Every structure is written in C-alpha cells, then in structure tokens.
Amino acid sequence: MDRIEQLMKDAKPRVGEPWVAPGSDAARSVVFSTDPDVVQLAGRRPARRNTVRAAAATLVAAAAVVAAVVVGGNLTGQPAPAPAQTGLPTATSSASPSPSTASTSNTASPTASPTPTTTRTTAATPTTGGVPCTMAYVDQQRNDQQRAIIPVPANERRY
C-alpha cells in the first residue's frame, strides 16, 4: 500500500449499515404486480394503512347494523285496519249458494246478515228499514240520513 492509498483509506468516511435505522422502511421501493407468484418483500404494512382499514371496517359494520334494524322494523307485522262495516249486506254476504234464496229483501235470512266478527260495530242487525235493497239506496249509511263525515266514537275504534 503506497502513501496515497494509505491516506485515502484513512480518510474514508465511516458509514453504518443501510436500512437498519427506524423508519427506513418508508424508503423501500414498492413494486406492484398482479403476478400471483410475486410475494411481498416487505411483509409489514404501514400502521396508517391498517388504521384506515380498521376504521373503514367499523363503519361498514355499523352501517350494516343500522340497515338491519330499519329493515326489520319495517317488516314486523302491524295491525291492519279492518274494513269499515256499513251494516248493509254486501254482495258477498247476500249471495247465496242456492239461487232460490236470492232475493232483494232477505232481511230475515241468516245469510243476509254479516257474519259476526270482532270487527263488527255496535249496530244492530242490519235491516233495510223498508227501503228496497236496490243500487239506488246503496249510499245510505246505517239508519241515519246524515251525510256528514263524523269522527268514529272512541269505543268503536279498533285501530
């Protein structure tokens, strides 16, 4: 070793080992590939990315729970309103299997009265009140002639 070589080697800077300092992973090049045979050289992922993924997963889970609650609430059975009882025989109730009993004034016939159900109003056995049961009188409500719309009494409210 001659003098120049000795001087140069003595003056050579001292450097440490590369890629051992904390945070040096950020300097690594990342090669993206769709090749399934390629494996990640740097196995660790940045902590920030993991945090973002965890937050996103939490949001998705919360949204799923809220959606399930809303949909479930809408699907639960609600009390359906019963059809309003007019007290007049409907076409189905007046229809008799036997054509011989079909008449327009079947007031005493059991088939003319509506089937007693829980939705039945307090009205008495419906009668036509001497009025012919024709289509011309269908718009008569109960036995009164009042055409005004009045609120349903509280004891008659079923829903």
Add this chain to the structure above:
Amino acid sequence: MLAAKEQAFIDLHSQHSVRVYRYIAYRVSDSQRAEELAADVFRIAWEKQLVEPPGIGWLLATARNVIGNEYKGRRRRQELVDRLKDEARIQVPGPDTEQRSAVADVLSRLRERDREVLMLSYWDELTTAELSQTLGCSPSAAAVRLHRARRAFAKAAPTHLMTERKD
C-alpha cells in the same frame, strides 16, 4: 414460488446493496437520503429489464448519475466537501485528525474526474475492470485515469502529507 426474474433481482440486491449504499453514503451527508438514493438505483435496475444482471460497475455508474441528478454541478462538489467536514467533526480527535482534514482539503481541490477515480479505487475498492465499467471506458483507459488522478493528488497535497509516515 418466485419467478426466475424476481429471484435474480433479489440475489442482485443481496449481493450489491451494501456497496451501492456505501458509495452514495461516502458522498452524501444524509444517511437516510443515501438509503433512498440506493433504493432508487435498484428501482432503475428493475425497470431497465436488463437481459443480464448488471454488475457492480453498472450499479455504481447509475448511482453516480442518481447523485448527479440530486446534486447538480457545483452543489455536488459542495455536498462532498460538507460530507468530509462532517466526517472530520464526528470523529474522535486523534493523531490522524489533522491528516484526515488535509486529505479532505486536497480532494476538494482536485478536478471532479480525478477525485472520482481516487474515491472509486480506494473508498469503494473497485478493481480496474469494475472501475472501467463504472467510468464507461476500457480497463486500460481506467488505469491511465487512475494514474493521472494519483499524480494530481500528489501534486496538490502538501509535502509533509506525502512524506509523513504513520508507524
């Protein structure tokens, strides 16, 4: 199962990454920046898709260009001077501290090409073949350039520095 290309690149990185890093770290003060630039060299090697795996000469020539892009012209020379001053400052004061400062002063006064040949030969410990690959010339031309650089160093160095012996 890694493809042959990926495995070859991993072998290349394992074999030469430390030398490439040191080449840059000798010339750049910031060690983290040196790591980034060294990683940049291997990124370029990957993107080049060379038929044959590059040797240390090609990698160091690329590293030299990467540093050149990082520190243009006069700024690169100033970066080296700062690097040598930092090195002298962090070393424990001893009998060779003054000698080291004198060598740094001589290097800073040499021409760029002479300084680079000396550093490649004695700091990066390249053979003549590797030196020629790095410089992009024939081995005989590289030997001539090294001879001229040594002569320039001897001419620029003070007499006591060239004659003094450490025993």
